[in-house]
Amino acid sequence: MSVYTIVERDQLNAFLSHYNLGTLISYQGINAGIVNTNYFVTTQAGEWVLTLFEQLSCEELPYFLKLMAYLAEHQVPCPHPLADETNCYLRQLNGKPAALFERILCGQAVEQPTLTQCQILGTALGHFHIISPHFPLYRPNEHGPHWWKITAERVLPYLNTAEATLLREELRFQTQYQHMDLPRGVIHADLxxxxxxxxxxxxxxxxDFYYACNDVLLYDLAITINDWCTFPDGRLDEQRVQILFASYCEQRPLTAFEHEVWPVMLRAAALxxxxxxxxxxxxPRPGELTHTKNPVEFREILLSHINS
Ligand SMILES: Nc1ncnc2c1ncn2[C@@H]1O[C@H](COP(=O)(O)OP(=O)(O)OP(=O)(O)O)[C@@H](O)[C@H]1O
Ligand SMILES: N[C@@H](CCO)C(=O)O
Structure with a gap:
C-alpha cells in the first residue's frame, strides 16, 4: 500500500480549512502508485485527491502543478490542482509538500488498449504537444543522454556479455544524434x-506528470507508442502504431526530419x-515500495526496433 505518510483527521481538517471546500466527510488512502502518498478525500463540495510529495521538493513542484493547471485549462483531460486561500497550489502537510486535485471520477487504466483507445490517446497527445510549447516554465529532462551514460556505468557490471554489448552499442548509436532541429516543448515523458x-x-x-520536462516532442510520442502499441514479445503492433501515430499527426503533423529520425527515437525511448x-x-531505493517492473521487456523492445 502506497501510503508513506499517515494523515490524521485533525491534520486534514486543518489543511482543508485553507480551501473553500466545506467540511470533511471522509478520506481514504489510495493503494496504487509508488512514489507519492495519495488519499481520496470527500468534502461537502465534492471529491478530491490529496497528494503528499515524498520526493519532489517545494522548489521543483510549481512547474508540475502549474503545468497540470495549464493543461487542464487547455482541454487536456487531467486533474486541475486546487488553489488555497492565498491562491497557491502548494501547501505543507505533516512535514511534506502537499496539494489537492480534482478527482477524476471515471475510468481505469487499460492493459490491452483497443484500436479506438489508441486513436483517442494519439489525439490527446497531439493536442498536448500543440499547446505545450507555449507553457512558460522550463525544466530540463533529468533522464536525458547524460543520465543514460551515468546509469549505464552503474548497471553495466550486472549485465551479461550480450546485454552489456547491446547497451554500449546503443549508447554509441544514440550519440550520433543531437536532435537539435526537432520541435520541442513540454513532454509528459511517462505516458x-x-x-x-x-x-x-x-x-x-x-x-502523473512528475517526469514532465522540456524536450523533443517526438520522443514523447515514441515513449507512448513503445508502451501502448507493443506485443508482450517486444514487437510493435503495427495496427495500433498506425492508428495512434495517424491521430497524433492529425493534431500535429510531423516534419520531414521527424519522420526521418522516428526509428532512432523509438530506440532512444526504449533505451x-x-x-x-x-x-x-x-x-532498489530503500524505503520505497517496490512494484519493480521487468527490465527485460524494454531490452526486447529495443532489440525489436534495432532488428526491424
Ligand atoms: N486526480 C485523480 N483522480 C482520480 N484518481 C487519481 C487521481 N490522482 C491519482 N489517482 C489514483 O491514484 C493512483 C496513484 O496515483 P499516481 O499514479 O499519481 O501515483 P504516484 O505514486 O504519485 O506515481 P507513480 O505512478 O509514479 O507511482 C492512480 O493510479 C489513480 O488510481
Ligand atoms: N513507466 C515507468 C515507471 C515509472 O516511471 C516504467 O514502466 O518503467
Missing part, C-alpha cells in the same frame, strides 16, 4: 497505460526505460 484512465472509449484523464528499470532492479 504509459497505467497513467491514463479510460472508460470504454472515453479518455477520462491523464495522470531510457530499459536503463531506469535496470537501475530500479539492481539498486
Amino acid at each position: 504509459f497505460r497505467d497513467n491514463a484512465l479510460f472508460e470504454g472509449d472515453k479518455l477520462c484523464g491523464i495522470l 531510457r526505460f530499459w536503463l531506469s528499470r535496470l537501475q530500479d532492479w539492481y539498486f
